Structures are given as structure tokens and as C-alpha cells.
Amino acid sequence: MRTASIKDVANHAGVAVGTVSNVLNYPERVASKTRERVQASIAELGFVRNDVARQLRAGHSRTIGLVVLDIGNPFFSSLARAAEDAAAEGGNAVVLGNSGHDAGRELHYIDLFEEQRVQGVLISPVAENSKRLAALTARGTKVVLVDSPSSEDEFSSVSVDDVSGGYMATKHLLDIGRRRIAFVAGPQQFHQVADRLSGAMRAVAEVPGATLEVLQAADLTVLAGRGVGDALVERERSLLPDGLFCANDLLALGVMQSLTMLHTLRIPEDVALVGYDDIDFAASAVVPLTSVRQPTTLIGRTAIELLTEQLESPSAAPRSVVFKPELVVRASTGS
Amino acid sequence: MRTASIKDVANHAGVAVGTVSNVLNYPERVASKTRERVQASIAELGFVRNDVARQLRAGHSRTIGLVVLDIGNPFFSSLARAAEDAAAEGGNAVVLGNSGHDAGRELHYIDLFEEQRVQGVLISPVAENSKRLAALTARGTKVVLVDSPSSEDEFSSVSVDDVSGGYMATKHLLDIGRRRIAFVAGPQQFHQVADRLSGAMRAVAEVPGATLEVLQAADLTVLAGRGVGDALVERERSLLPDGLFCANDLLALGVMQSLTMLHTLRIPEDVALVGYDDIDFAASAVVPLTSVRQPTTLIGRTAIELLTEQLESPSAAPRSVVFKPELVVRASTGS
DNA sequence: CCTCAATCTTGAAACGATTCATTGTTACGA
DNA sequence: TCGTAACAATGAATCGTTTCAAGATTGAGG
DSSP states (O other), rough: OOOHHHHHHHHHHTTTHHHHHHHHHGGGGGGGGHHHHHHHHHHHHHHHOHHHHHHHHHHHHHEEEEEESTSSSSHHHHHHHHHHHHHTTTTTHHHHHOTTOOOHHHHHHHHHHHHHSEEEEEEOSSSSHHHHHHHHHHHHHHHEEEESOOOOOOEEEEEHHHHHHHHHHHHHHHTTTTTEEEEEEOOOHHHHHHHHHHHHHHHHHHHHEEEEEEEOOSSHHHHHHHHHHHHHTTTTTSSSSEEEEEEESHHHHHHHHHHTTSSSOOOOTTTTEEEEOOOHHHHHHHOOOOOEOOHHHHHHHHHHHHHHHHSSSSSOOOOOEEOOOEEEOOOTTTO | OOOOOOHHHHHTTTOOHHHHHHHHHOOOGOHHHHHHHHHHHHHHHOOOOHHHHHHHHHHOOOOEEEEETTTTTTHHHHHHHHHHHHHHHHTTTEEEEOOOOOOOOOOOOHHHHHHHOSSSEEEEESSSHHHHHHEEEEEEOOOEEEEOOOGGGEEEEEOHHHHHHHHHHHHHHTTOOOEEEEEEEOTTTTHHHHHHHHHHHHHHHHHHTTTEEEOSSSSSHHHHHHHHHHHHHSSSSGGSSSEEESHHHHHHHHHHHHHHHHHSSSSTOOEEEEEEEEHHHTTSSSSEEEEEOOOOOOOOOOHHHHHHHHHTTTTTTEEEEOOOOOOOOGGGOOO
16 A cells, blocks of 8 residues: 555545645645645545655755764763754754764765755764865755864864863862872873863872872773772882872773772772763762763753754854863762 | 756766766666766766655655664663664664653654654554554554564564563572572563563472562662662661562662672672673673673664565564573672 | 667656645625 | 635646666677
């Protein structure tokens, strides 16, 4: 059984196709008697409007593309959810693409989205990729960078000030009297890691006598954090840092597990601990974790807003929004 | 600047539109000299095929709809990722909708997907909803239920045998000598919770002298688990269960935190602990958690396969695939 | 040089909706 | 009864592709 078209409805109701279209889009233009007859036919035939045809005529879709680095990461899944909600309010849907840090997959999704004539693309790019994205905008598809500041103000962007986040985390450790600070870093090519470190360095520089050590973790995972923690536990007590700032919560939780498992070191008495991201597990860890919260919901909504802005006034200059993160103090720094 | 159409390319290359279309879809039908000329024009004009028009002609899209209960839940985000990968291999894209356990939003996405003429819908339904879904299939949109067995074999479905998972978790506790078993339950209207409990009951019934107690948690979260754990710690030692099976890993981790925090109860010596889902945090918990692993990747891929199957032979009867979960033994049960 | 087959290319029809200028209808005041 | 304004309904054109029957071109064999 082929699905009923607007023409079938028109025949069934004994009106012209234009009238059916009006019933769907401008019901007030149609006399109520006719409208009811058409609506009855729609119900009887089980007619469902073909959005593809509508889009062809309209020249653009009601869809927004979103490319994220890793949908398994709570940061991105939360962001995606917020974007989806915000888009839905405007009658749009979000198509999700997961690049998994792979430039090839990222390109694949950009191509796909352009062929689908999405209204715009929200993207957390794997690397600087502005040629392809510039081509997109040149052909009329709007682009908003997410969690990645736009170099040169070429595109609109939403990001969080990671330098400032690193600064406030470290300053908090200094404020509660810690002086031997260590930063647990992930891979340095992630700009987030580099920025948080640079914020930490700034805070330490402001306090005479404070020192900053960098401990390198292989990855941004719980396991990598345990590795760092295990190494710390072996150290002579006098060489231990008394304040630890980790590049993200997963690392922090791993470190926490190592330190608390053997009951030799107490958190926060011996070592105060700060994480980053404020994932759900931070609040409910063995020792509730002080963390830097990123406003994921706000980021997602704002990205949609910036896109909408560009769609409504296509000539307007791109705009960049940078959010300040927020420190959430919990027991791991003495609350 | 309007984006170039196939007609613009045809003019520019001095050929007919049909030829350009052939270059795009059946390059071998076109003489190589012509083909190269057309490809040069495509490159020069920056032509990008309009998939909307293509879909209109084809009568269906290259898109598959996926509606999940909660994209923030690692189970679903992992599943979504797998489905997306599998779909991409077949040249299709997955559009994600997040119902958030809300029937209204679920309906919204079903409507949207039908208007967009997706090839099919993969859905983890909020509740029994077969009328709307039956209407979908009646109009030719295929449906595959995910993580929810199809009653009456009306639709194809992929699910995991939760009864069997509950059975194997509990049997493992019994096998290591535990007799006073407790099941930490979440809301009973989730069929997953009910099924896991019923498996646990079956295992306990097989061992004379073994008992099963049900501890009710308000929610399937870490916090709810801590609540249950805190209540347990207060109990008289002789009334404590010696084996705990939790409806999911979040609950188990919460319970673990309560029990270990005060160092009064040891895991697994005093209480052995089993979770469900085998999320990433299970392996790296303070005490690595024994858990029942669900093959999320397999579920996602299989859902796409079942859909493909139905698309290729539309008259074939729906098929249901039920996976057996797998017990992963770790330190929390003595490994 | 002609024929025939093989190979390429053409261009109009179709997909299903929206748009809008045009035509048809109604009703009311003069 | 007529003129006209206000309101409804019409239907052809359009969006950008794909499809496919028909026409054009090429080359080999006689």
C-alpha cells in the first residue's frame, strides 16, 4: 500500500490540492465546512505529510546537524540533549554524528549534512578544519563551533573558558592553604588540557612560595588516574603534593581510588583533590569531589541560539560566546 | 549565492542533466571524456548533490530514526553509537531522538520521523505503544523494538534476556557460598527490573536454605544506592545479607560507597556484590565490581540488521533476537 | 560506402508538496 | 436587480533530482 499523497486527499475530499495544502498550513484561510471535510479525509486515508517534498520546495530542511567528538562522554551527551531540546522548541530536529576523534568520519558527516541541506551544523571539530567549514558557509550552510573557540572570528562559537577554570580550581587549592600543587594532565594536544594547565600556572605564579608540578597521564580515563595515584602513594611523604588538580573528573576519581584504597593518605587532610567537568559521579564518589562545572545545557542551547541568529540575519557577523565555568566545592577539598 | 544545481552543472559542461546524473550515479555508463568534463564542472561550481530532491524521487530517505529512553545513560549512548556505525556501513544515517521516558516526546519523534519518511524506526518504547507503531508499519515504515521484547511478534525486536541475567548473577552468589541474598530493586514498572528480580527468584528457589530479600531503591542512581547501603550498615550484623545483587551498576556503586566508607563491612568478605550493565565505572571502582554485561554494540548492530532485513524482503515475518548477557567476575565477589 | 550493433547522450516525465495569480462565489447596500 | 467587496477555491508552475524510452554517434565488418 502506497502512502496517501496530498492529491489523494484532494480527490477524496473533492477539492483542489492547493486547498489541502492550505488546510495544513493556513487553516484560517479555508472555510470551516471545507476544512472539516478535508480533515476527515486526511484522517480516513491516514495521510502523513511528506516532509521531503515540502523541504524541496522550501529550499532547506528543518534539521540541524551536530557533530561531536564522543557521544559516550557525558559532557557531549548532555550537550546534545540540550541542543536537541532547544531545537525542538523551534520546530527543528537534530541529527547527531559521532566523529570519535576521527577526522575522516568528521568529514563524512559534514558531507552528509551538506547533501541533506541541513539548516546549519554545530560541530566540535577534531582539529582545525576551517577550509571545509568555510566552503560550507560559502554555500549557505551556517556553522557554529562548539567547545572550541573560533580562530579569527570566522565562525560563531560557544566555548568555556578553560584557562579561567584551571585558574579557579588552583586558586581554591591555594586559598585553603595548599602550596605544593600538582596538575594531573592528559594528552597535551587536547586544547582543553593545555588551557587548564595554563590557568593553573597563572594561579600558582600569584602566590609566592607555591610550586606547580605536572604529572602526565596517558589518557583522560579512570584507569590512567589510578596509574598516577599509584605512583604518588609510593613517594616519600615529604615529596608529596598537598593539592592535586586533575584535568578531568575521570582522572580525579582514579587518583582518589588509589589514595583511599590503602588508607595511607586521607582526602582532603593529606591531599586535597579537584576535578573538572562535574560529572554525575563526582558528587557521589567515595569522597565527594570538588570540581569545575561546565554549563553543558547552556552551551547546547546557546549553540542553537547562535545558529538561529545567523539564519535570521544571514549578513550579521559571527558571534562568539565564552562561558565562565563554576567551582563546586565538596568534601575532597574540605568543604 | 544560490548553491549550484545539477542543471547549472549541465549548462557549464555543455551536456544534458541526465548525463550529469549518470556521472553521479552510474559513472561507467558515461564516456570518460564526458565524465571528466562534468567532474571538472562539478568541482569548479562547488556543486553538492541535493539529497532532498533525490529522496523525493526515490520515495524514501537514507535515514533511520532511533528513539531512546535516555541518551545520558551509557547503555543507550553505546547502543546508539553501534547503530550509527552499522547504518553508516550501509550508507545510511541515524537520526537520534531522546524521549527521556516521556510518552509525549516519544510520540513527537515518531511523527517527525514519519513525516521525514525515514526508512525505519528503531525504538525503545516508553510503554506499550503498539497502535501508533502499527500505523507506522501499515504505511510502510519498518519498526524494530530495542531492549523491549515484542509482545505478539508484531514487530521485529532485539532484547537481552534479563531473567537469565538475573539468574546468573544470583546463581554466582550462591555458587560462592552465599545464602542470604538481597536484591536491590529500582522502580518495578521498568520491565528490566522486574525481569532481573524474577531471574533472581528462580536461582534462589533452586538452592534449599537460600533466602531472597528485596530492598527497594527509589531510583536507578548512585544516590539511591547509597540510601540502601546506609540502611544496611545500621542493621544488626546477623540480619545482614551476605550476597547483594543490584538492579544496575549505579545502585551497586552507591551501595559499595556506603559499605566501604565506614570500614565496618568488607567487600567481598562480609558482603559480596553484583551489579548489572558493566558500565565503564564498574571495572575501576574502589572494589572492582562483578557485573552482568549487556552486549550493547551487538544490540545496536543487530537492530540495524533486522531493519535491513525487513526493508529487503518486506513480506518476511518479523523476527525477534534475544541475547544472553554475560557475567563478568571481579573482586567484589572474591575473584 | 553502407549496415548494424554497440555505446552514449538526450530531455521530458515524475516524485509530492507549496505558492500565488486567477477565477468563482456570496452577500449586502443602493 | 445590479455592482462590488470580501472571501474561497483553483490549478499550473516550481523546487532538484532520477529514470528511461528514444535519438544520436561511433566503429567494425562486408
